[in-house]
Amino acid sequence: MIGTGILKGMAVTARNFVGSYFVKERLITVQYPEERIPLPENYRNFPFLPYDGDDPQAGLRCVACKICEKECPPQCIYIIKSDDKKPDYMGKPQFYPAVFDIDISVCMSCQICVEVCPFEAIKMDKDFELSKRERFDALLLRKEQLSKSNDYYHRIHPVEAAAVDKNLADAAAAAEAKKKAAAEAAAKVAAAKAAATPAPPTTSASET
Ligand code: SF4
Ligand code: SF4
16 A cells, blocks of 8 residues: 555654653654763774873884885875884884875775775774864874774774784794794704814823
């Protein structure tokens, strides 16, 4: 019958309207910004750069490899690699981004930069209150604005951040085990060489 769909829709609306006076879950609007609905784990907006420890620059995981810059579809990432190196989370000297900008007026939140990063160095933020009065520069986020602590990452994406921590800890443990095995192998080779080298002849008293 024509109009059945409309009647069904009106019935749902009426049920929720009356029901909302008795059951809070039926109230589907909230008094934002005083009241906020918690965002789901996989909500994403724009990227940020997680860092380990207390120092945003020393703890930055990014090694300025520029893969994300190349792969970003609208080309809104701009990176300049440093001239010097700093230790990464495994203590290995690595380059770091002297400049890392993202133009969030262009970013389309596709998350490709996150997918292609081999170092867990860029992740998606949930911050959406980013409106500005200025049209251009204010939406160009600099490295300092993009750097956010690993604790912050855990607060916004607890499940994902725990998995990333585990990956990094496993990689660090594997690198440490490899280093130890290489040192042991080198020590064995050195010991074998020392054993194979003939001892110098001793000088007897009659020869002197
Ligand atoms: S989310 Fe997509 S558009 Fe935005 S910076 Fe990353 S790759 Fe570029
Ligand atoms: S965020 Fe990742 S992919 Fe992008 S430059 Fe840094 S390390 Fe490379």
